[in-house]
Amino acid sequence: MRAAVLVGLIASIQSLLTWADSYADQELRARGLLERAVAQYQQEGERSFAAFSRLGPFTEDDLYVFVVNRQGVMMASGGPSRVLIGRNITPLLDDQLRTGFQSILQTPLEQGVQEGEYRWINWRLGRVERKKAFYQPMNGHILAVGYYLPRADKASAVNMLERVVRALETDPEQTIALINQLDSEFYQDDIYPVVVDNETRRFLAHGYNHGLVGTRFETVKDHAGSDLGAPVVALMQNRDEGEFSYQWRNPVTQKVEAKTAAIRRVGRYLVLVGWYNE
Template identity: 30%
Template sequence: MKKLLLVVFIGLFLVGYVLAAGGTADEAKAMVQKAVAFIKANGNEKAFAEFNNNKGQFVDRDLYIWVADLKDSAKCLAHGANSKLIGQSLIDFKDTDGKLFIKEIVDLANSKGSGWIDYKWTNPTTKNIDRKSVYFEKLNTLVVVCGFYKS
């Protein structure tokens, strides 16, 4: 009986761990809000350096901050998961279904200031194409973004 209880306990623990492995909508939104406050308190240069630090406070499991310039073809200014994107225009990026999701983020940031969009993207943790939902906020000429995978 003790072995059975131990097996059940370990099984429940592992299921809980797997379910908690990815970020959530609330965590993504909170990370964007924290990032916006960090930019306001510390300025762009220090904030972008922290966002680019993949061991820093703005990278957590599959959650990471990225920032684009709304006035310069959505040029990537910071990216917590892929530093190769920094300096590149993201405006023409499409997901696997051909959706111009960066353009949609830019348009909505300029018209509404904040919001959510969904698209399909490679999950850096699993390397699979997964559905992703991102929250974004406009800050002056920047858009600050974080998303979670709905796998």
């Protein structure tokens, strides 16, 4: 048993290290591409937009340079958004993103390279995903390079579950409070924990929908209308861990997606941490 747990822990750590390496590599490549674009713009000014908008030295796999002016008009793009060149993209944004975008457009020139996160359509997959961008104001333009943030996988969810289990064993009240406060220790990308009191069958903590706290877990249905709480309670009657699949809204994409939860019993608590399936 201990050997199996150790193997699982090692696999989780290896997966997380691979994810971190990939994330760091994407960030370095994006920064490097932006630096090259800034140097080109400093030499060529707006004449560089043509080079930014075609395959070549300013595109790298799925990374590309895009440029908007201070009015929100797309001036150049080496990616699928090149179809928006010449158009004001502000009306295409949701309210939250529009507010952030307007803030970016007002960034002073002297602040240098900035970074931010937002949701944007992944044209290859046909869905909205989290994206991180590095950008720099240059005269009347904003030069930027963005990349899609990887989705959390099963290993990340299990790692989160282990953290919650350890925290509950040490200080359950503090752990529950932190989860309900959306503390960054218990919230990562599109994974978050849920804690249920297995005696009262009520939600004690929810890392996404605080409105469920205090309600009966057994009566909860998933976002496709199927029973969720009752089958999980039945599943965990005579076991300490398990998995359950259902449909739930992804807080990153805001779409209902297939999800699987890893479940662990910790004393009187049931802890669930799920990951969204591709």
